[in-house]
Amino acid sequence: MVAPALVLGLRGVQVVFSIIVLGLTAYLVNAFTTPWASWSPHSLNFMLFTSVWTLLAVAYxxxxxxxxxxxxxxxxxxxxxxxxxxxxxxxxxxxxxxxxAPPPDMAGV
Incomplete structure (x- = not known):
């Protein structure tokens, strides 16, 4: 059996990393937002969803x-x-x- 303190520590690390990913991804999504349009790549949207979902899952x-x-x-x-x-x-x-297939062009990112 795994010690509850170890599991709680692991959940804390998951929350910290999820908040880091949430902040960095939100910053990148904001970089794609202009006064005329609000568009961001699907991969960033998925990362944003994943970080929020992780916070909800850890809370559960x-x-x-x-x-x-x-x-x-x-x-x-x-x-x-x-x-x-x-x-x-x-x-x-x-x-x-x-x-x-060649890898995607990441020069503009």
Whole structure:
């Protein structure tokens, strides 16, 4: 069994990194905003979503065992982990191995 203090420390590190990613990504999204248009690349939008979602997930993982024990189902956490693993495996399987496309031009970034 993992010590609760170790798990809480890990969740704290996740929150810190998520806030860092949120701040840096929000800065980049703001750089794409002009007085005439508000557009940002999809990858930045996804990173923004991921950092906010991570904050929500960590809040659930920290609060549910202590405040809402009926909502803290280990089977539910295991099923979401399994679903994520299956989706990642399907993505890897569908990605062509002989992809010879050049990498995107990052000179303007």
């Amino acid at each position: 993982l920290v609060l549910s065992p202590t405040r809402f024990p009926r909502a803290a189902h280990n089977a539910f956490l295991w099923l979401t982990f399994l679903a994520t693993t299956v989706l990642a495996a399907l993505h890897i399987r569908r990605t062509p191995r002989g992809d010879t």
